[in-house]
Amino acid sequence: MSAILNGGIPPGLTARGIAKSFARPGAKPKVDPHKVLHEIGIEVGPGELVAITGPSGAGKSTFCRILAGLERPDAGTVTLAGRDLGAVPAGQRRVALMFESYALYPHLTVRGNALSPLQAPGGRLAPAEAQKRVDEVLELLEIRHLGERLPGALSGGQKQRVALARTLVQVPDLFLLDEPISHLDAKLRHKLRGEIRRRLSAQSAPSIWATPDGMEALSVGDRVVVLDQGRVEQVGTPEEIWQRPASARVARLLGDPPMNLIEGTLMRAADTLYVTRRDMRLALPPALAAAAARHGTDSIILGVRPDGISFAPAGAEGAVAAEIYSNEPFGKHAIVTIDLGALLAKVKTSMAAAAALGADGGIGRGVGITFPAEGLSLFDGATGRALAGT
Numbered sequence: 001m002s003a004i005l006n007g008g009i010p011p012g013l014t015a016r017g018i019a020k021s022f023a024r025p026g027a028k029p030k031v032d033p034h035k036v037l038h039e040i041g042i043e044v045g046p047g048e049l050v051a052i053t054g055p056s057g058a059g060k061s062t063f064c065r066i067l068a069g070l071e072r073p074d075a076g077t078v079t080l081a082g083r084d085l086g087a088v089p090a091g092q093r094r095v096a097l098m099f100e101s102y103a104l105y106p107h108l109t110v111r112g113n114a115l116s117p118l119q120a121p122g123g124r125l126a127p128a129e130a131q132k133r134v135d136e137v138l139e140l141l142e143i144r145h146l147g148e149r150l151p152g153a154l155s156g157g158q159k160q161r162v163a164l165a166r167t168l169v170q171v172p173d174l175f176l177l178d179e180p181i182s183h184l185d186a187k188l189r190h191k192l193r194g195e196i197r198r199r200l201s202a203q204s205a206p207s208i209w210a211t212p213d214g215m216e217a218l219s220v221g222d223r224v225v226v227l228d229q230g231r232v233e234q235v236g237t238p239e240e241i242w243q244r245p246a247s248a249r250v251a252r253l254l255g256d257p258p259m260n261l262i263e264g265t266l267m268r269a270a271d272t273l274y275v276t277r278r279d280m281r282l283a284l285p286p287a288l289a290a291a292a293a294r295h296g297t298d299s300i301i302l303g304v305r306p307d308g309i310s311f312a313p314a315g316a317e318g319a320v321a322a323e324i325y326s327n328e329p330f331g332k333h334a335i336v337t338i339d340l341g342a343l344l345a346k347v348k349t350s351m352a353a354a355a356a357l358g359a360d361g362g363i364g365r366g367v368g369i370t371f372p373a374e375g376l377s378l379f380d381g382a383t384g385r386a387l388a389g390t
């Protein structure tokens with residue numbers, strides 16, 4: 001049976017060509033407006049969780065507000081569960097939106113806030129069923145013991161969990177979570193990422209989770225949309241985005257620490273293609289060399305993940321010379337920052353390897369580094385786009 005319902009409108013969420021500009025401060029509304037969304041399109045299937053990530057100001061919240069009906073797009077269409085939402089006001093969209101600002105009712109207790117959407121017109125449930133659902137969600141978010149408190153007597157992280165509870169109790173056509181766990185401590189964030197994901201995935205509504213934290217997006221999303229400066233940079237599964245970032249911008253957002261991006265020039269000597277930068281000369285593995293040769297540009301950005309770089313003795317054959325800039329132990333691994341000559345790069349290594357760099361972390365000492373034969377990325381130096389075939 002076709003999944004298309006209602007005269008061609010697909011189930012789930014479909015947004016097409018969403019554009020939005022804002023007037024610049026102090027300027028007349030129609031004079032050189034600031035375009036914050038450039039014809040964005042996404043599809044989220046029933047029961048699918050799509051994470052939207054991008055740096056601050058990328059347009060994530062504006063996009064969420066448009067989907068929720070709180071902001072009007074300049075262009076584009078949104079359809080949800082077989083309905084065109086163009087003329088549907090926010091209150092009738094059946095969207096469970098978790099505001100970044102929480103927007104709690106100050107005169108209602110934690111329990112009252114969590115219950116409120118179930119008591120609103122259209123959200124009614126039998127009182128016992130509503131209470132049961134609220135209890136379950138308050139328990140999940142570890143705030144059941146705060147049920148009788150007013151929002152004014154809560155910490156920022158507790159308020160965020162109340163806002164989350166108010167969203168998760170609903171049975172909407174779309175869940176929209178804008179930075180839902182950003183103000184929680186690391187342990188709770190870790191626990192709730194999995195728990196909320198489980199809960200959302202068990203429902204038939206599509207879900208969107210917006211976060212500036214690229215790793216959070218990879219861990220919660222069935223698919224991930226990377227937004228930058230109001231444009232979709234990449235859409236893919238977490239694995240695709242991690243393994244083949246479409247651009248240096250995407251690579252910069254992912255990883256802890258993110259991929260090192262080393263600007264260099266391609267140079268051919270005999271049968272080997274090298275990436276060169278100052279004194280650095282790195283022979284490219286054959287598959288990358290072939291892709292780089294096909295691309296036909298000399299200006300290149302070499303991407304290497306921090307855990308792909310290894311240390312070698314200074315001056316060792318084939319090693320690139322670097323100087324140790326800092327050495328931070330984190331208990332189970334260490335992050336060593338190296339100076340490649342007006343460029344700092346991060347190396348994620350074992351505590352033992354970091355300790356072997358010398359007393360005081362070896363800071364200021366010259367070392368050699370080697371790059372992995374696999375797992376390197378190449379981006380065009382001018383556009384930042386990944387080279388085809390890399």
Ligand SMILES: Nc1ncnc2c1ncn2[C@@H]1O[C@H](COP(=O)(O)OP(=O)(O)OP(=O)(O)O)[C@@H](O)[C@H]1O
Binds near residue numbers: 022023036056058061
């Ligand atoms: N009402 C508004 N008037 C003018 N400019 C706005 C308005 N709302 C958002 N902007 C601008 O639009 C751009 C995108 O903002 P938005 O809040 O959507 O980004 P974001 O990706 O959600 O960022 P963050 O992760 O910091 O929340 C920013 O440059 C912001 O200053």
